[in-house]
Amino acid sequence: xxxxxxQKNFVALTLxxxxxxxxxxxxxxxxxxxxxxxxxxxxxNSVTPSAVSPTAxxxxxxxxxxxxELYSIHCNRCHPERFPTERTAAQWKTxxxxxxxxxxxxxKQSRLILQxxxxxxxR
Amino acid sequence: xxxxxxxxxxVAAGCALGLACPQPSRAVVxxxxxxxxxxxxxxxxxxxxxxxxxxLQDQRVIQQLQQKLTETQRTAVEAQQNxxxxxxxxxxxxxxxxxxxxxxxxxxxxxxxxxxxxxxxxQNGAFLLADFAPIFLYRGGENILFEAGFDFGLQNNSPNxxxxxxxxxxxxxxxxYVLNDYLTLCAGDLVLPLGTYSERSAGxxxxxxxxxxxxxxxxxxxxxxxxxxxxxLGETGKLLNYSIYGVNGPGSANGTGNAGALDLGGNVxxxxxxSTANTHGNLVGGARVAFFTPFKPHYDLxxxxxxxxxxxDDAGKHxxxxxxxxxxxxxxxxxxxxxxxxxxxxxxxDLGQIHQQGWFLQAGYKLAxxxxxxxxxxxxELVARYDSMRDGLGTHTRxxxxxxxxxxxxxxxxxxxxxxxRSSDPAQPTSQFILQMSYGF
Numbered sequence: 001x002x003x004x005x006x007q008k009n010f011v012a013l014t015l016x017x018x019x020x021x022x023x024x025x026x027x028x029x030x031x032x033x034x035x036x037x038x039x040x041x042x043x044x045n046s047v048t049p050s051a052v053s054p055t056a057x058x059x060x061x062x063x064x065x066x067x068x069e070l071y072s073i074h075c076n077r078c079h080p081e082r083f084p085t086e087r088t089a090a091q092w093k094t095x096x097x098x099x100x101x102x103x104x105x106x107x108k109q110s111r112l113i114l115q116x117x118x119x120x121x122x123r
Numbered sequence: 124x125x126x127x128x129x130x131x132x133x134v135a136a137g138c139a140l141g142l143a144c145p146q147p148s149r150a151v152v153x154x155x156x157x158x159x160x161x162x163x164x165x166x167x168x169x170x171x172x173x174x175x176x177x178x179l180q181d182q183r184v185i186q187q188l189q190q191k192l193t194e195t196q197r198t199a200v201e202a203q204q205n206x207x208x209x210x211x212x213x214x215x216x217x218x219x220x221x222x223x224x225x226x227x228x229x230x231x232x233x234x235x236x237x238x239x240x241x242x243x244x245x246q247n248g249a250f251l252l253a254d255f256a257p258i259f260l261y262r263g264g265e266n267i268l269f270e271a272g273f274d275f276g277l278q279n280n281s282p283n284x285x286x287x288x289x290x291x292x293x294x295x296x297x298x299x300y301v302l303n304d305y306l307t308l309c310a311g312d313l314v315l316p317l318g319t320y321s322e323r324s325a326g327x328x329x330x331x332x333x334x335x336x337x338x339x340x341x342x343x344x345x346x347x348x349x350x351x352x353x354x355x356l357g358e359t360g361k362l363l364n365y366s367i368y369g370v371n372g373p374g375s376a377n378g379t380g381n382a383g384a385l386d387l388g389g390n391v392x393x394x395x396x397x398s399t400a401n402t403h404g405n406l407v408g409g410a411r412v413a414f415f416t417p418f419k420p421h422y423d424l425x426x427x428x429x430x431x432x433x434x435x436d437d438a439g440k441h442x443x444x445x446x447x448x449x450x451x452x453x454x455x456x457x458x459x460x461x462x463x464x465x466x467x468x469x470x471x472x473d474l475g476q477i478h479q480q481g482w483f484l485q486a487g488y489k490l491a492x493x494x495x496x497x498x499x500x501x502x503x504e505l506v507a508r509y510d511s512m513r514d515g516l517g518t519h520t521r522x523x524x525x526x527x528x529x530x531x532x533x534x535x536x537x538x539x540x541x542x543x544x545r546s547s548d549p550a551q552p553t554s555q556f557i558l559q560m561s562y563g564f
Binding site for chain 2: 063064065069070072073076077078079080081082083090091093094095097098100101102104105106107108109
């Protein structure tokens with residue numbers, strides 16, 4: 001008879017639960033998610049980045065993207081969002097050059113993101 | 124008779140003359156009055172002299188004031204002229220930047236730091252400085268960036284020696300020159316784009332305190348040159364990412380072609396003897412291509428394929444080749460899943476062709492997505508991972524990991540993981556518990 005590992009089952013169940021929750025959640029809360037959101041930059045070191053991030057329109061991407069939208073699209077791919085007020089305009093310029101290379105962001109999109117970050121930066 | 128008339132006439136004329144002539148005034152002034160009057164005149168004379176002196180002094184003061192006024196007026200005129208001259212000079216000179224963002228050069232430090240508590244079965248639990256990894260960025264102008272990352276760590280000295288050793292490793296150091304919006308030339312000790320993990324593995328980026336097992340099958344860095352970039356596909360955010368590179372490639376730890384000598388982390392171009400040489404004859408080439416499509420902000424899918432191939436042993440008889448399929452999915456700001464499948468093949472003198480493979484799948488879900496009015500839960504993310512690796516030398520290891528991330532801020536993470544390890548290698552632990560405080564700066 002095959003030996004059952006309770007701990008392994010627990011981890012497998014956790015993995016399954018996370019996957020299921022992640023897949024179902026966007027559907028379940030779709031109505032709430034499509035409520036209008038602010039485009040104002042969040043405060044520095046916000047604890048719940050996803051809840052207060054400068055998310056742009058959540059409608060499907062059928063129009064030309066703004067810097068704020070590109071910021072939301074690209075930054076969250078790799079790390080919790082960092083907020084414009086965390087850095088000065090000069091620092092953002094250097095960081096965005098780094099991110100353009102590291103994250104593979106086209107130059108034009110990188111400049112739009114930089115403009116958004118600098119306009120809302122910590123000066 | 125006539126004589127009397129004459130006398131009478133003379134008398135009458137005398138009377139008439141006496142009446143006609145004014146009588147002489149004759150004031151009567153006493154000595155006392157005269158002295159008083161004299162004193163008064165003397166006092167008035169003194170006052171007059173005093174007023175004259177005062178007048179002279181006032182005249183001098185007025186002259187001095189007039190001189191000062193003249194000097195002041197002259198100074199004012201000179202100042203006005205200088206001001207005009209300065210303004211004209213400033214108008215002709217280059218404008219001084221008001222915003223520091225316009226400065227052409229900038230130095231910046233990013234990075235991360237991690238402190239762990241690790242308890243592995245059959246071993247004592249311990250705190251450890253898992254990593255202090257600053258990244259130095261220097262931007263020179265609009266399209267030149269030098270970036271270098273370091274890893275600092277601590278470890279005990281040998282059992283017979285006291286104290287500890289600070290280890291410092293250069294994680295990467297590369298010069299980036301942005302050729303245009305779609306292509307960048309990189310050179311140096313490069314972070315290799317074999318999959319995405321090595322480029323996104325910093326402690327606060329990774330959702331787990333340790334690396335997936337399978338990433339040890341491919342090198343994280345290599346010394347060489349690379350062309351990389353991204354091409355937008357339309358205006359909706361879709362991208363095609365690409366990179367192609369040439370590096371020294373893996374080497375042999377002892378110069379032989381034996382399977383156990385494969386060294387993915389060496390061959391940096393300078394030998395231990397100081398000579399400049401690749402340990403094998405030819406460079407190694409690699410590339411990655413990936414497709415990224417966002418459905419809307421925070422909803423996206425990225426799929427990439429990468430590979431590298433070239434000689435690895437000193438004799439140049441054997442090839443080492445690897446391929447990586449990577450994918451990442453975001454469904455909202457609260458759910459992320461990603462994984463990689465990695466295979467590698469290399470020839471050896473003693474064991475022939477070695478086949479290695481491994482993969483991992485990990486997912487995280489932020490409870491903020493439940494929209495509960497519980498701040499403590501909103502900051503919590505549940506994570507899970509499965510990873511597996513076959514090293515091609517007889518060891519098969521699987522690992523199951525479940526854990527959490529508590530976001531104290533968006534960049535300060537308190538993580539906890541429990542791992543169950545099943546390995547054909549009896550030396551491997553069977554379970555591990557890790558707590559980690561991670562900060563990205």
